[in-house]
Amino acid sequence: MIRDGIPADEIEPYLHARAWLADAARLLDLAPEALADELVAAMRRSGAVVVRGGRLHAAADHTRVAPGTLRVPYPHSWPGVEPR
Template sequence: MIRGGIPAGEVESYLSARAWLTDAARLLDRAPEALAAELIDTMLGSGAVVLRDGRLRAAAEHTPVPAEALRVPYPRAWPTTRPR
């Protein structure tokens, strides 16, 4: 969401691929896809997210993160260091 939302057609598959959602689905005896769809519907229904320009976006007022602040490698891409 901090990158200007997520395309509406990709949200369910994105959520279904997250470990926390698949764990929650297993605990609730639900299919990950069903839990993802319910989560999206609930967030839309509650007003937590909005669908605008084909993208799901956070509804809360916020200050957008500058794009250059997000151009940082994930920790798994950081170089390894040798002990001294």
């Protein structure tokens, strides 16, 4: 959501693809889809997220991150560090 929100119709497929959601659902004895539904519904009810222009955005005050700032490699791409 720090990348100017996420399309509202893509949030549940995004959540379904997260390993942590499947793990949490298993621990709570829920289907991952049910947990994703409840998570999104609870965030909307509480006002933690809002839908603007068809995109889900965090409702908390924040400073947008400049798009170029996020163009960094993921840690698995970082060069190795030689042990001392």
